[in-house]
Amino acid sequence: xxxxxxxxxxxxxxxxxxxxxxxxxxxxxxxxxxxxxxxxxxxxxxxxxxxxxxxxxxxxxxxxxxxxxxxxxxxxxxxxxxxxxxxxxxxxxxxxxxxxxxxxxxxxxxxxxxxxxxxxxxxxxxxxxxxxxxxxxxxxxxxxxxxxxxxxxxxxxxxxxxxxxxxxxxxxxxxxxxxxxxxxxxxxxxxxxxxxxxxxxxxxxxxxxxxxxxxxxxxxxxxxxxxxxxxxxxxxxxxxxxxxxxxxxxxxxxxxxxxxxxxxxxxxxxxxxxxxxxxxxxxxxxxxxxxxxxxxxxxxxxxxxxxxx
Amino acid sequence: xxxxxxxxxxxxxxxxxxxxxxxxxxxxxxxxxxxxxxxxxxxxxxxxxxxxxxxxxxxxxxxxxxxxxxxxxxxxxxxxxxxxxxxxxxxxxxxxxxxxxxxxxxxxxxxxxxxxxxxxxxxxxxxxxxxxxxxxxxxxxxxxxxxxxxxxxxxxxxxxxxxxxxxxxxxxxxxxxxxxxxxxxxxxxxxxxxxxxxxxxxxxxxxxxxxxxxxxxxxxxxxxxxxxxxxxxxxxxxxxxxxxxxxxxxxxxxxxxxxxxxxxxxxxxxxxxxxxxxxxxxxxxxxxxxxxxxxxxxxxxxxxxxxxx
Numbered sequence: 001x002x003x004x005x006x007x008x009x010x011x012x013x014x015x016x017x018x019x020x021x022x023x024x025x026x027x028x029x030x031x032x033x034x035x036x037x038x039x040x041x042x043x044x045x046x047x048x049x050x051x052x053x054x055x056x057x058x059x060x061x062x063x064x065x066x067x068x069x070x071x072x073x074x075x076x077x078x079x080x081x082x083x084x085x086x087x088x089x090x091x092x093x094x095x096x097x098x099x100x101x102x103x104x105x106x107x108x109x110x111x112x113x114x115x116x117x118x119x120x121x122x123x124x125x126x127x128x129x130x131x132x133x134x135x136x137x138x139x140x141x142x143x144x145x146x147x148x149x150x151x152x153x154x155x156x157x158x159x160x161x162x163x164x165x166x167x168x169x170x171x172x173x174x175x176x177x178x179x180x181x182x183x184x185x186x187x188x189x190x191x192x193x194x195x196x197x198x199x200x201x202x203x204x205x206x207x208x209x210x211x212x213x214x215x216x217x218x219x220x221x222x223x224x225x226x227x228x229x230x231x232x233x234x235x236x237x238x239x240x241x242x243x244x245x246x247x248x249x250x251x252x253x254x255x256x257x258x259x260x261x262x263x264x265x266x267x268x269x270x271x272x273x274x275x276x277x278x279x280x281x282x283x284x285x286x287x288x289x290x291x292x293x294x295x296x297x298x299x300x301x302x303x304x305x306x307x308x309x
Numbered sequence: 310x311x312x313x314x315x316x317x318x319x320x321x322x323x324x325x326x327x328x329x330x331x332x333x334x335x336x337x338x339x340x341x342x343x344x345x346x347x348x349x350x351x352x353x354x355x356x357x358x359x360x361x362x363x364x365x366x367x368x369x370x371x372x373x374x375x376x377x378x379x380x381x382x383x384x385x386x387x388x389x390x391x392x393x394x395x396x397x398x399x400x401x402x403x404x405x406x407x408x409x410x411x412x413x414x415x416x417x418x419x420x421x422x423x424x425x426x427x428x429x430x431x432x433x434x435x436x437x438x439x440x441x442x443x444x445x446x447x448x449x450x451x452x453x454x455x456x457x458x459x460x461x462x463x464x465x466x467x468x469x470x471x472x473x474x475x476x477x478x479x480x481x482x483x484x485x486x487x488x489x490x491x492x493x494x495x496x497x498x499x500x501x502x503x504x505x506x507x508x509x510x511x512x513x514x515x516x517x518x519x520x521x522x523x524x525x526x527x528x529x530x531x532x533x534x535x536x537x538x539x540x541x542x543x544x545x546x547x548x549x550x551x552x553x554x555x556x557x558x559x560x561x562x563x564x565x566x567x568x569x570x571x572x573x574x575x576x577x578x579x580x581x582x583x584x585x586x587x588x589x590x591x592x593x594x595x596x597x598x599x600x601x602x603x604x605x606x607x608x609x610x611x612x613x614x615x616x617x618x
Contacts, residue, residue: 079537087538124534154494154530170530172493179488184481185463216525217554218561221463221479225433228388229396245526252524 001025001034001060009033009061011069013298014054016076017129018043018153021053025061030299034061042075042082050082051105054112062109070112071302073294074129077101077114087119087126091166094118094134094158095297097304115301118165125170130156133265136296137288138163146261149278149285151270153178155249159257171249174270181238186220189227190238197269198239205240206277209247216248246277266290310334310343310369318342318370320378322607323363325385326438327352327462330362334370339608343370351384351391359391360414363421371418379421380611382603383438386410386423396428396435400475403427403443403467404606406613424610427474434479439465442574445605446597447472455570458587458594460579462487464558468566480558483579490547495529498536499547506578507548514549515586518556525557555586575599 001009010028014021019041025034040053054070062068077085083103088096100113117128130150138144138160148158153174159167181190208219223241226232232240262285264274271287278285310318319337323330328350334343349362363379371377386394392412397405409422426437439459447453447469457467462483468476490499517528532550535541541549571594573583580596587594 119534119538121538124531124538126534126537169527170534171526172529173526175493176526176529179492183488183492184484215557215561217480217482217485217557218478220481222433225428225435225479228435229428229430229433248524248526252527 005033006061006063009063009068011071011302012058012061013295013302014070014072014074014076015129015132015294015298016072016074016081017041018075021057021076023054023057024295025058026295026299030295032295042078042080045082047082050076050103051107051110054110055107064109067109067111069302069305070110071100071115071298071305072112073115073132073298073301077116077128082112082114085114085116088116088131090118090120090168091164092118093163094131094138094160094165095301097301100301100305113301113305115298118168120168123169125168127156127158127168127170130158130168131165132297132301133290133293134158134160134165134297135300136293136298137263137265139296139300140288140293144261144263146263147257149262149264149274150290151264151266151274155274157253157257159260167254169254171252173245173249177242177245180220181241186223186237186241189224189232190234190241192234194238196235196239197242197273198236201236201239202243202273203280205243205245206247206280207243209244209249210251210281211247212251216244219244242273243277246273250277250281262286263288265293314342315370315372318372318377320380320611321367321370322604322611323379323381323383323385324438324441324603324607325381325383325390326350327384330366330385332363332366333604334367335604335608339604341604351387351389354391356391359385359412360416360419363419364416373418376418376420378611378614379419380424380607380614381421382424382441382607382610386425386437390423391421392423394423394425397425397440399427399429399477400473401427402472403440403447403469403474404610406610409610409614422610422614424607427477429477432478434477436465436467436477436479439467439477440474441606441610442599442602443467443469443474443606444609445602445607446572446574448605448609449597449602453570453572455572456566458571458573458583459599460573460575460583464583466562466566468569476563478563480561482554482558486551486554489529490550495533495546495550498533498541499543499550501543503547505544505548506551506582507545510545510548511552511582512589514552514554515556515589516552518553518558519560519590520556521560525553528553551582552586555582559586559590571595572597574602 009025013024022037036057085101119126150156155171157169264287267290318334322333331346345366394410428435459465464480466478573596576599
């Protein structure tokens with residue numbers, strides 16, 4: 001960045017997850033000037049390493065003379081993160097902007113704010129980062145009412161009404177898929193061509209997973225046995241497993257949430273799989289870009305900070 | 310072994326699984342003279358290494374002048390094993406003794422027979438080793454009719470009628486428990502005291518898993534969240550997970566199998582958990598020692614070989 005473009009940086013947005021950190025340099029009017037990311041996620045850092053990991057990403061964007069606001073969401077605020085930002089309990093607005101915390105920093109050019117995650121007492125559940133995406137969705141669609149689906153390693157389903165989160169539920173679908181396809185006995189029939197999806201196999205898994213006839217634990221080993229007995233190929237086996245797990249997730253959703261408007265937040269193939277799965281089961285879902293709503297949510301928090309000055 | 314006791318060895322029984330191999334030296338009248346085991350399971354060996362791994366265990370039992378029968382069951386007969394013993398398709402007698410195969414051996418003192426596993430076309434399923442335990446159960450209780458439960462990394466439920474296996478189903482319950490408790494995000498709340506069971510936590514998991522209200526994938530992350538929000542301890546969390554998975558397995562069992570007599574084959578804590586779980590759900594199950602029925606099944610196959618001489 002040149003000195004001129006450094007001067008144009010109004011603030012910095014950060015989405016700091018378990019395995020990754022992404023940062024954006026934004027102009028005062030919200031234009032994206034630069035993007036940066038690294039694999040120095042929360043799980044790789046001790047509390048005293050966060051400032052250094054952040055500077056590695058954003059140092060080129062900083063002015064020498066000026067303190068700049070960094071607004072962060074995600075696992076950075078977990079107990080094992082930079083500094084704990086205690087959960088806000090639902091029902092509540094997605095972002096508890098008045099409860100953001102400020103970790104101490106050595107570099108005077110930084111003023112860091114971390115947005116708290118959400119918790120739910122019964123059934124017990126927690127999230128960090130998704131609250132900001134939901135806030136971003138509401139910043140763009142203030143009257144959105146319904147269910148928000150956020151696919152991922154742990155997918156989250158968030159119920160929104162009158163600008164508040166009323167309940168949410170976490171599914172370990174992505175993590176189960178990774179464990180089963182890479183580490184369980186099923187891996188023997190799933191190697192190679194990891195990127196491809198066999199749509200027909202996915203759909204048959206989806207129907208089986210979403211159906212009431214058989215539960216997931218009773219269906220998994222069949223993928224191995226069909227490989228041995230009927231020549232089920234690796235791409236079909238992996239696609240069927242993905243369908244089974246997503247189908248099971250959709251069937252397991254709180255019944256009271258059915259028949260609501262659904263919005264899928266995500267980029268790329270994972271969001272498309274969920275949208276397609278919902279469509280197959282008769283639910284038409286909006287899809288919204290994850291980067292866009294993340295930035296909209298972080299911007300809303302930043303505006304609150306500016307109003308407070 | 311002294312020369313005298315070597316002379317007393319009538320034949321050798323072997324249960325050769327994926328990760329372990331166990332061998333017994335038996336007298337002509339079926340008395341156990343010696344036991345041996347090693348971690349050289351099927352998954353650690355190439356086909357040409359099986360004979361050496363077997364000799365490591367049983368060499369001290371062999372006479373220099375005499376050929377001795379070794380009767381083996383389990384993954385040793387898989388496609389990736391010593392030599393493939395093709396599956397027998399159900400419905401059929403549990404042991405297809407007339408279809409045992411004889412891998413070539415270099416050591417003239419050995420005559421090895423491998424018992425085939427079973428397959429089922431729809432739903433696709435396979436087993437190896439459990440057919441011999443079921444055969445052993447039937448050798449001792451010829452008129453047994455009902456369901457046989459064989460807990461393990463992959464638990465098997467086998468339906469038996471008129472001395473034949475009519476159907477079976479595999480659940481990856483033990484493997485899922487290991488993956489989730491040791492490798493998933495849930496491990497953070499499950500470390501330490503791996504041997505203990507919190508009976509009350511197990512029972513609450515069992516009821517939740519067996520119930521219709523919530524599916525497994527919707528319940529898993531709650532174990533992590535309760536650790537964070539309500540101080541759920543590691544022993545309770547792991548016990549609840551075990552209950553959830555076993556409950557889900559029992560609920561997923563083919564409906565047509567309900568109301569039948571159930572026999573649990575197994576030694577130690579795992580079998581006791583299943584017996585207790587069945588009891589809690591109103592099913593009184595017999596329990597039978599796994600070693601005992603394994604040897605009874607291998608003996609039945611050995612008798613067939615002897616009659617053939």
